[in-house]
Amino acid sequence: MNPKPTQDFGGGVYLLQDMEWVVIAVGVTTICLVTSLCWWLLHDENKKKEMRRGKIPKGSLGWPIIGETLHFISSGYSSKPPPLTFLEKRKSLYGNVFKTNILGSNVIVSTEVEVNKVILLNQGNIFVSAYPKSIREIFGDYSILHMTGTLHRNMHALIISFLRSPHFKARITSDIERSVKHCLLTWKHATPHQPIYVQDQVKMITFPVLVKVLMSVSGGEELKLLKKDFQEFVKGLICVPIKFPGTRLYKSLKAKERMVKIVKRIMEERMKNTSSTSRSDEENDVVDVMLRNDWNPKPTLEMMSSNIIELTIPGEETVPTAMTIAIFFLSNSPLALSKLIEENMELKRHKTSTDNKYAWTDYMSLPFTQNVISETLRMANIVNGIWRKAQKDVEIKGYLIPKGWCVMACLTSVHLDSNNYENPFKFDPWRWEKIGAAASNNCYAPFGGGQRLCPGWELSRLELAIFLHHLVTTYRWVADRDEIQYFPTVKMRRKLPIISVEPINA
């Protein structure tokens, strides 16, 4: 074989072949390198994912789209405090912190005190409030519930310092008394055929009080209009979040617009009269608090009015529920009721003999009454859990909460855990004599905690104490059978009918 021509030509061939080999070798090497790199990266990512998955609390996400919502809702209608039945089952399967998917979101549910504490204390930087869409729409953009950072801190401090001030409590005490006495007047007509429904009645106490606190409207046409629109407004809290004429959400938002108009007008009038009022005067209501604050930047009147209306929601649904459930527990606990009567009758006799007006401190310093209130709030769990959304991956006590997931710090299961409370399902106000102050107890958070601690907690306890005092020193009553329903909100199934009332001649 003469390789020459080939060589000549073939040299080129060989040369080409050499180059091919080089190309192939480089190609293969590159592919190998890239593949190895990809494999390494993927492997590493998988490893990370696996590690993350390992740390995401155990649990089931249920069915596609609906997740475990059906079980969550159905357990709400059982007589045991739910979502306790839902929670207990998962707790026993997966532990104190578990994952689920309810109401359209992946949620990590914590029933552990220490984890809850971290969630509540890290509002803003790691967690933000996460409410269902209809609630977000109803509360609106300016709501305190959507605020974050400095604006939230300032707004929260502003409201809490006003609602907790002794000056405010002194002023509001007589308004609450008036409202309670007015409501109780009609109770004497209760019969088995025409019962008094506590759940409806107590709303007549709390709404006028709240409107007075917020904007000093007391009675008259304005209060009636606000009440009517408020009822329409709150119906939209739990509804399909679709907004066009005729839908529930649309009607609720229209009602809110009308309420905002009334508040805006009140604010404008107040501003006109401000020149005659010196800045050193005490603030009389939340309208004053908002108008006199040194905002930077200053919100518009529209924003402030909207914010004031949004404050009615957490304030108005919760206190009447607590009042109703207190009566329910007391009606079924004769010993606790008689001790409550004894303590309150003593105060009443003392006040009558000295012809003295009641001060807010009189009500707040009745120890057994305060224990009844603490116990009611522990068992009622009016706000059963606090919802937040993780802004970034966060690990708490070895549990990973991935970015974008919701987390629910469950208050109900902590309040009804036998590790935290002996005989947790027993209404036992005396337990607080042993436990001590409810406010300093880690396992007790009916008003939440951290930066979003309920600003209305002292006002609520004051309203409850005044209501209980005047009820138990005015009447003996008989309540018909009823039970608590926990979903979608906590309330009495039959609105707690009172079928007979006997006035006390003290």
Ligand code: HEM
């Ligand atoms: C028994 C009655 C009440 C209960 C059980 C209750 C419970 C709560 C809870 C658990 C939170 C925390 C929510 C969270 O962290 O996301 C909260 C927040 C709030 N509550 Fe109450 N509340 C009651 C009465 C009131 C009253 C009477 C007012 C108003 C006068 C009020 C105004 C608010 C406001 C404005 C917030 C939002 C605070 C913030 O996000 O910074 N609440 N409440």
